[in-house]
Amino acid sequence: MNPAPNLPPELLCLITHHLSHQDLVQIVRINRSWYSTCSPLLWKTVRLLYTSRRLSEPAQRAFLRHSRYVRPLQTRFFRPIKAFLEAPDLYLETIDILNNNLHSDVIDPCMSADSEALLIALLKKSPHLRTLRIKRSPKVSLPLLNIIATVLPRFRFLSLFCPQGMPWVSPATMKAFLEACSPETEQLSAWVIVEEDNEEQVESPLWELKDKDKHACEIERKHHQCFISDGHDSVSDHSSQKSPPSHPALHMLCLSGYFFDHEEDVVIPFLRGCKNLQMIESPDEYRNDKCWITDNYRIRAAIEEATGSTLRRLAIAPSGAGAESEITDEDVAQLILAGQSHRSDGRKEVWHTLHLEGNPLLGPLTADAILQTCTSGLVWLNISGCQGIRGHHIQAILTIAVHLRNLDAACRGDSEATDSRLYVSQILQSNTPWVCWSLRRN
Known part of the structure; x- marks a missing residue:
């Protein structure tokens, strides 16, 4: 019996693209027509992982x-x-x-x-x-x-x-x-x-x-x-x-x-x-x-x-570790905003690295500055210990930082009000997907 006597090969091919590998194994055994159509899909990918x-x-x-x-x-x-x-x-x-x-x-x-x-x-x-x-x-x-x-x-x-x-x-x-x-x-x-x-x-x-x-x-x-x-x-x-x-x-x-x-x-x-x-x-x-x-x-x-772009790096010493220990959320935000600009010669300055680890005073202003400047160029972002930067800030950054490859944001506040973890619920509630196509560490 021909299971699909009136289906042209083109339509049959479109249907079989949605079948699992196990389904294809069964289908190629039906008759020569199905075998000829489905064999290329069955053998398209070879995985040798267990022996x-x-x-x-x-x-x-x-x-x-x-x-x-x-x-x-x-x-x-x-x-x-x-x-x-x-x-x-x-x-x-x-x-x-x-x-x-x-x-x-x-x-x-x-x-x-x-x-x-x-x-x-x-x-x-x-x-x-x-x-x-x-x-x-x-x-x-x-x-x-x-x-x-x-x-x-x-x-x-x-x-x-x-x-x-x-x-x-x-x-x-x-x-x-x-x-x-x-x-x-x-x-x-x-x-x-x-x-x-x-x-x-x-x-x-x-x-x-x-x-x-x-x-x-x-x-x-x-x-x-x-x-x-x-x-x-x-x-x-x-x-x-x-x-x-x-x-x-x-x-x-x-x-x-x-x-x-x-x-x-x-x-x-x-x-x-x-x-x-x-x-x-x-x-x-x-x-x-x-x-x-x-x-x-x-x-x-x-x-x-x-490329016509100048890559820059900003490293802020951890709180209490040097002269910059009293730096505020507003100070860092202004540094980040001032660091990305178009020069008079037409070249663009962009952030490549932002190392802000261990500064609990950093919060919404810094996060907003990152959001305004990290759409391109930013590869490395370390905001571990910045308890004022919350999970929803991190989610927003991941939806616009196209070139982000390394994200260090491991931090847990003393209370729910300072919790900077990124929850699955925040990811699911967002209508915008992550755009960092090459993120390898977070």
Whole structure:
């Protein structure tokens, strides 16, 4: 019996888009017509999250028949990738390499050499890739970075590595990688450690490297000559490049980790080609003594030159911790309002960081000033301990702060009148949704 004798394929396709994966599994068994219409949807997304074994023979044969339909791949393991390498037709658009442990806090942040080889082989077969997220780190970053920059000409969203396993990258390697990235890139995020390749770096107690890590550094040095740029071994050798590569589509750049005073040489040439950059984040969120974006005049100048905006930072000492301990709600509000303006030369000054932690006197006036000035540019907001800034203020900020990425607002007052927690009821009662599309910490 034909269950839908009069439905044209176009209408049938629209209906099946609203069905669950389990429903599709049943429907493809009805007849050839339903099988032909629904198989592409059934195989569109492949998730390998619960087993590290290779696919069974029946599963592998079925996958090879339908591999041309697969677009996103999400996996915690590398061994099943071998099935993708055998596929005759592969048009992956998204690859997500997740943490390898689903039910435990113990996570191995690094991938083995064999796993990295499988991933590199898969990337070589995926020239149509638009999104790549790797939440693991290679022992040696150079081969993987080389493949990403040279084999994937169309990727738009790139997120590399994890805080626990940040790979070591030489300054020249990181600089060359940034310059060679796809000009279509819209978001670029990476956890890396950028340091010169010398023995002092290896022996530094800050690294606490093991013998295998020293070996990885040696491999990095040997392979550096064949990377994507002109093969020079120092950042200064690249300074003769007359015009920086252009990345007009890039609007979010997040380089987190340790740059060990190579921020200017690595990042500035890249920033000059990012005319539409809207959000940029420090390489290390934990080094509060140094913010290489707003505290470095050369980096600020490069951003200003490229985008026409000057990023600013305001840090108010906690109450009772210095000369500013008597600062009032009105004082801070006026500072925030005065800090965002259009200059006579046409450039715009915007807040990138507002660090107001530990000031219980701050309240509605400060919150209102933030609301008036944080519609663009503000990436980091710390209002922990500001008991006068209530939950509904935080909700309002989240509905207009488009570029907000880090929000620290953990605070509980002594009474309900000073409670600055954000309640679910306040979110549900609001008619305006959150607009911070890249919020990662709150």
